[in-house]
Amino acid sequence: MxxxxxxxxxxxxxxxxxxxxxxxxxxxxxxPADPPSYYPPYFLSERFQRLGYHVEELRDGFYWVTSGGYDAAFVVTADGVIAIDAPPTLGENMLEAIRDVTDKPVTHVIYSHWHSDHIGAAEVYGSDVEIIGHEITKELLERFPDPKRPVPTLTFDKAYTLVGGGVTLELSYKGENHCPGNIFIWAPAQKVLTVIDIISPGSATFMHCDASQNISGWYEAQAQLMEYDFDFLVAGHHMSYGTPDTVKASIEYxxxxxxxxxxxxxxxxxxxxxxxxxxxxxxxxxxxxxxxxxxxxxxxxxxxxxxxxxxxxxxxxxxxxxxxxxxxxxxxxxxxxxxxxxxxxxxxxxxxxxxxxxx
Ligand SMILES: [Zn+2]
Ligand SMILES: [Zn+2]
Structure with a gap:
């Protein structure tokens, strides 16, 4: 040499x-300390500190639920409740949050993706619910069974539109990103988009691009979510839902x-x-x-x-x-x-x- x-x-x-x-x-x-804006008023409230969850109507029956670390959502329709995800950190508090606003039964559950930290409490919804997820999510949950994550009863490949009780949710799969089977859930009337583990509004996101598997697909998903006309993004983490401005900041970072x-x-x-x-x-x-x-x-x-x-x-x-x-x-x-x-x-x-x- x-x-x-x-x-x-x-x-x-x-x-x-x-x-x-x-x-x-x-x-x-x-x-440096986190920007003060990172901690919303609910987080320091006595109610949140006592109960461990916060529920908030984003628009027209679409509710956001958070444990302060994990986000999920539900939609109240004329016929019942459509729940999205079931993080173990919310657990039975997800049912409490639903009961805070309606007595209607949960009729449908949508899995954003198969990860147990987002749907690992899905058994709390009981056995009498339709569970909707991507076909890859079903395949993974059959391959690696978990009684707390019941296998989807209704699956789709590219797209599925759920219409019920006056509410429309458009589900689509654009290919592997954070993980295989991670879907986009769009509520056009409410302008609420739910896409989990792509960005975390207000923060730099959990390490290694939120432990994602296909980083090119993960970047592509950032651009894809901006193609929607949304006012609110339910992102899965952390303190708050996203707005177009906070989502753009994460994408720029x-x-x-x-x-x-x-x-x-x-x-x-x-x-x-x-x-x-x-x-x-x-x-x-x-x-x-x-x-x-x-x-x-x-x-x-x-x-x-x-x-x-x-x-x-x-x-x-x-x-x-x-x-x-x-x-x-x-x-x-x-x-x-x-x-x-x-x-x-x-x-x-x-x-x-x-x-x-x-x-
Ligand atoms: Zn995940
Ligand atoms: Zn996550």
Whole structure:
């Protein structure tokens, strides 16, 4: 190896942010407080602290229910109640929230997706309900049975319109995003859209793009939800439902994560830089070099996002809660998705050594 492959590059090119080295844990005091607007009035109310849930009519019989961490919804129709999801963190409080506003029975339950943290209390609705979900959701729940998540009794592939008691809900599946089978639920009369685990209004979202599986599909879903004419978005998390403005802010934040991740890959995938990083820890420590490379890119992308002035002139940490803790995980996940899911700019040519890394 030439001498210039021995020089360390990691320290100078990857300034640690808040003292982190990707998975380091800084002191809590180093983080800014969440924006005050992140905590709605209900959250600090005596009623919420006592009961552990909050229910609010968004429009014309469409209700939003939250545990302060997880969101679900229900619609009161002339014939009964259509419930959407059943997070265990709400559990029987979901029934309490329904009983707060109507005595009508729950006739239908819609599963947004198969994840147990959003539908793991579905058995609370009893056995006399129609359960609607995507056919992949049914397949997954048959494959991995859970008595608390009864298998859907009615499934669809691309689209299904539920009409009942004067209410219309348009369900559609646009392909895998957060997970296979995650659907869009649209209430056109109320202009309420329910799409779970794509963005979390007001916050940077839970780490690794909300633990999503298909990151390209997850980004695509952000754009797809903006194609709806909605006034309210039930998003699954966290303190509040979304409005077009708060949804746009989240989408802009993740566009900046993508921008930073792409810039990191461009910078750290040049053959000379990559070889330096891989070899620097020692020729017999390939995986240490590999981790250095990934951490270098993650730190670079994280710094890009945390230092960038967003469209209104504020830092992201001033606009969204959780930015200084969650961004590094998103950066890692997004740059990995670029490497795995997006087009490669090159490949190795005959006789070329070293190869053009974009590994
Ligand atoms: Zn999920
Ligand atoms: Zn979730």
């Amino acid at each position: 030439c001498d210039n492959h021995q020089k360390p590059i990691v320290a100078s090119d990857t300034p640690a942010f808040f003292g982190i080295d990707h998975y380091g844990f800084p002191e809590a005091g180093e983080h 993740f566009a900046d994560v993508l921008e930073g991740a792409q810039a990191a890959i461009d910078r750290f995938s040049r053959s000379d830089v990559l070889i330096d990083i891989l070899i620097e820890p020692g020729l017999d420590k390939f995986w240490v070099g590999t981790e250095n490379w990934i951490n270098s890119m993650t730190n670079f992308a994280t710094k890009h996002v945390l230092e960038k002035r967003s469209s209104n002139g504020q830092l992201w940490s001033e606009r969204l809660a959780g930015v200084t803790t969650q961004t590094k995980y998103h950066a890692y996940t997004v740059l990995e998705s670029i490497r795995l899911e997006r087009n490669r700019p090159n490949y190795r040519l005959k006789g070329e050594n070293p190869p053009p890394f974009y590994a």
